Amino acid sequence: MTLRDVAVLAGVSQPTASRVLNGSTRRPSPDIVEAVRRAADELGYISNAQAQALARSQTGLIGLVVHDIADPYFSTVAAGVQAEASQRDRQVLLATTLRSTEQEIRAVNAFIAYRTDAIVLVGSRLHTDDGRRDQERLTGLLDRYRNLGGRIAVIGQPLPGTHTITPDNRAGAAALAKALLAEAPREFVVLSGPPKLATAVDRTAGFVRELRRTGIKPLAVVPGEFTRDGGYAAAQQVIASLNPKPRWGACVFAVNDVMALGAMAAFRAGHLRIAQDVQVAGFDDIPTLRDHHPGLTTVALPLQEMGRRAIEMALASDTGVQSVTRATGRVILRESTKPH
Amino acid sequence: MTLRDVAVLAGVSQPTASRVLNGSTRRPSPDIVEAVRRAADELGYISNAQAQALARSQTGLIGLVVHDIADPYFSTVAAGVQAEASQRDRQVLLATTLRSTEQEIRAVNAFIAYRTDAIVLVGSRLHTDDGRRDQERLTGLLDRYRNLGGRIAVIGQPLPGTHTITPDNRAGAAALAKALLAEAPREFVVLSGPPKLATAVDRTAGFVRELRRTGIKPLAVVPGEFTRDGGYAAAQQVIASLNPKPRWGACVFAVNDVMALGAMAAFRAGHLRIAQDVQVAGFDDIPTLRDHHPGLTTVALPLQEMGRRAIEMALASDTGVQSVTRATGRVILRESTKPH
């Protein structure tokens, strides 16, 4: 079961066996290679990655931190991360924060303990005041990690000293507003998500700004959770504040697809028909929602590709440099915002 | 950075520091504990899990193998696994097979190399003949793993010698058929998925059997991939073979929700309205699809709970025993099969 056993069976020393089976700069002579290979095969030897990690002081592990792996946004990004990592023969360590910075700290701590070669953080954090201390603890932790030679890549809000991939939320939302207005004039409500979440704030701002540029003011900007249920609740508020209920016809922009999904559910529950009575737009282009009916207008983000790139950047040779890559969104107009 | 540094700073020996900081049966005296704690804090010491793993010969790692983490079925199960694992202070190692047994072998190999304490396999494998060799390699690998003290839990088809959680596919599909017939008489088409995939076969069999019991024969049983695209393609076939196209009215049972989603997309593309012109039912009750419109009739599986249980079982103290737990599905009738 150990390398020594293999070595003994092959009649060589342990270092020689090591040189044969694991990538070494030195290659023993062909007959020895053959003998060791045979012995390893016979014993069904599988190297101990922990011991290798200890000896080499690098683990081949990559830590992936997401808020919620059941959320299609994160699972899609995770698929990209996983694909690229496995192509590079690395294993992915998965952690979930449930949107709590404290959990995120726990996760990063664990990843440092396991000496992951790189950490990928997905999703921006809430910038609440009482969470500030946690924020700083997290930043400090990541600093230490970087100083110890750890690589960090972030998908979402830029973090000082890291490689970051940021969706161009402002521009994407603005482009969406522009495209909608180019199609037809209309009124808007924005389901703006958490007021302290950078992603949500940026998308709201980009959208509203573009409206303003055209001289339009949104009927309302309704905050809420960044989830399906948050979208549902926010949409309920919108319905409640509605006076001439049927055939309202305004366009509701939810700052992400999952919220848009919740909003559509709420509207339907309130007997409003999507597209005819109320239009809905989202952001992200979640794969599963592409077959939704009516089709949800949204801003498509290359989620899987972003995951891939994060690994690339984290593992790139240039060390210590920080960079920000913008992922641009592509507006996709579907039936959910088709004018009637 | 190492335990020795902490020990030196605290003025004690390395073993003593170890006893203080990591769970040991022996607790040093309070003043020493205090000193070591302080030293560790000052240095920002974070233990090296690799070294601990080597010394303790257990890693705190759990390997999770899924076919595709972007697929909501697997990501939901993964969320359960992750939640339970993190509650027990274990880290989750994630691997993706893309439905290839070869990839699955690679994943298990890696997990063995990393000496994961347990491996959770999700999703049944194809039982093709030419994949038989790979199957056996996989089984052999898992056997070795088990003999080395590894715990295995499987979600899907039972694997000899493991703890297994199997959805009661036959019974669930039968119950679905029964519920549909109780609601109204109708004709059926089954999109049966891959003919070699146990899950797909069982669901098809359970459904068809129940129909037979009532003297009904499905109009057609159309095989295909177990994915959204597979469902789409199969539905296209159904459409092509349709004679009186509009207002067909039969019920199409796709053996999983993702296929059902694809099928609905195909029907819509063929200008058939869901529920009115063609009814659709699925299996799994994928969360994201709960807000689909019209609501998709399906058999709800406690996916997240299944993930949780898998960890529980894998980490349970009873070693070596094999068991099969059935997860029962709950029929949920929604509008997609509402008679007109």
Next chain:
DNA sequence: CTACGGTTGGAATCCGTATTCCAGGCGGGG
């Protein structure tokens, strides 16, 4: 006051592999 059981901290060892360093063997050139 002494002998003895129970603690408590430290020295030594071990986990499994990579790597440095060393000694021996080989070939080639002078």
Next chain:
DNA sequence: CCCCGCCTGGAATACGGATTCCAACCGTAG
């Protein structure tokens, strides 16, 4: 034919921490 340098395999050591074993020390009972 001899010497020198290179290649090759093995001995020793390092990686960071858990654990076994040992010695010293404590208090208590005889």
